[in-house]
Amino acid sequence: MTIRYHAHEETLLRCAAGTIRPGLALVAATHIAGCPACRDRLADFEAIGGVLLRDAAPTLMAPDALATIFACVDAGTSETAKSEGTRLPSRVVPRPDGVVLPKPLRHCEIGPWRWIAPGVHISKVGAPQAGGTQALLMKIGANRNLPRHGHVGRELTQVISGSFSDHLGQYGPGDLIELGEEVDHRPVVDAGGDCICLTAIEQKMRFHGLLARFMQPFIGL
Ligand SMILES: [Zn+2]
Numbered sequence: 001m002t003i004r005y006h007a008h009e010e011t012l013l014r015c016a017a018g019t020i021r022p023g024l025a026l027v028a029a030t031h032i033a034g035c036p037a038c039r040d041r042l043a044d045f046e047a048i049g050g051v052l053l054r055d056a057a058p059t060l061m062a063p064d065a066l067a068t069i070f071a072c073v074d075a076g077t078s079e080t081a082k083s084e085g086t087r088l089p090s091r092v093v094p095r096p097d098g099v100v101l102p103k104p105l106r107h108c109e110i111g112p113w114r115w116i117a118p119g120v121h122i123s124k125v126g127a128p129q130a131g132g133t134q135a136l137l138m139k140i141g142a143n144r145n146l147p148r149h150g151h152v153g154r155e156l157t158q159v160i161s162g163s164f165s166d167h168l169g170q171y172g173p174g175d176l177i178e179l180g181e182e183v184d185h186r187p188v189v190d191a192g193g194d195c196i197c198l199t200a201i202e203q204k205m206r207f208h209g210l211l212a213r214f215m216q217p218f219i220g221l
Helices: 009-017 022-033 036-056 065-082 210-219
Strands: 092-094 100-102 114-117 120-126 135-140 149-152 155-161 164-166 169-171 176-179 195-201 204-207
Touching: 009 022, 009 036, 022 036, 022 135, 022 155, 022 176, 022 195, 100 155
Parallel strands: none
Antiparallel strands: 092 100, 114 120, 120 135, 135 195, 149 204, 155 176, 155 195, 164 169
């Protein structure tokens, strides 16, 4: 199967310049680890513009934070190269409860699943560097949905397993969905089974409706 949704150019530029926030960087790195196309584009940006961009933009991460994250990516490169064009190859590692996670998450502290709504569980993922945007694993059951919401800042979501849809498309394992704050959406998990995603938001979600706003403190974004 082919990855259909990739990192935006701006995200790769920010990765190259080291100006992407840690939580977003972890989501991007998880995608890049499994996507030869984005790895190649990132290498191009690093070659031609990383230094210039670093001089031009404020640094949001510790100098070695991105290097730490991308060391995880590099660790998975040789394995992913063997299986280019496929989804979720052997670069994945098991989680104690049976959920299989991509290699860039191996060095992260991952919390237990917490119930926040019927069919919806979250697990906080500590980025290798303290501070910055919180990354979350979300596990949502078949046919379940998140309430309609927007975001303050960009939202990056990497599909680990399963699939979901919104009014903009359908997303499967390996896809990276980037949404700007101008987009409101209501993600619905497809009927095949649980969907597990890694997600991070530049600032926070904007939920609509009383029930949804009740969920926000539990999500923590
Ligand atoms: Zn990609």
